[in-house]
Amino acid sequence: xxxxxxxxxxxxxxxxxxxxxxxxxxxxxxxxxxxxxxxxxxxxxxxxxxxxxxxxxxxxxxxxxxxxxxxxxxxxxxxxxxxxxxxxxxxxxxxxxxxxxxxxxxxxxxxxxxxxxxxxxxxxxxxxxxxxxxxx
Numbered sequence: 001x002x003x004x005x006x007x008x009x010x011x012x013x014x015x016x017x018x019x020x021x022x023x024x025x026x027x028x029x030x031x032x033x034x035x036x037x038x039x040x041x042x043x044x045x046x047x048x049x050x051x052x053x054x055x056x057x058x059x060x061x062x063x064x065x066x067x068x069x070x071x072x073x074x075x076x077x078x079x080x081x082x083x084x085x086x087x088x089x090x091x092x093x094x095x096x097x098x099x100x101x102x103x104x105x106x107x108x109x110x111x112x113x114x115x116x117x118x119x120x121x122x123x124x125x126x127x128x129x130x131x132x133x134x135x136x
Contacts, residue, residue, distance in 0.1 A: 011065055011125075013077050014089040023078060023123070025070035031092055031100065032062040061100060061127040063092050068118045078123065082106040087128035095136065102131030 009029045012020035036057035041050045069075050081088045087103040094100075104125040113119040 008095045010091070010093040011063060012091040012093070013074070013081070014091075015077060020091050021074050021077060023065070024067065024074040024121075026065040026067035028067070029063070029065040029092075031094070032064075034060045034062065059127075061102075061104075061131050062124065063090065063100075063104065064122070064124040066120065066122040068120050075121075078106065078109065082109045090125060093136075098133055098135045100131050100133055102127060103129040104131075 011023040011026055011029055013023055015021050036059075038053040038056035039050060040053045040056075041048070045051050077088075085105065087105050089102065090104045092100045105128040106123060107126045108122070108124040110122040111119065112121070
């Protein structure tokens with residue numbers, strides 16, 4: 001696999017029952033897959049080595065990004081989802097890898113700005129249900 005341009009990674013939010021809208025001006029994005037483990041070690045475990053339950057833990061996806069305001073429409077969608085604390089349908093597109101789509105809750109939304117600079121924000125979304133993965 002050749003190196004990919006980071007700007008080609010996209011975070012999109014579904015607008016009501018309509019189409020997906022690219023989230024406002026993200027400059028950096030990341031995705032983290034997680035799976036908690038369930039320790040089932042007991043007194044008869046072979047030489048007291050840890051034993052883990054296969055597939056027994058809680059799975060999650062965390063998507064985060066930071067950027068600048070590109071337009072008021074996508075910013076309004078993100079703000080509304082955060083303040084309502086509603087799970088919205090998002091897509092995270094990674095070129096030559098795939099698309100992760102599903103319900104996510106915005107767990108953090110930070111705004112910042114400098115006196116003579118642009119307004120910026122940071123966002124973190126946590127999966128709020130089972131996401132679907134499709135290969136590109």
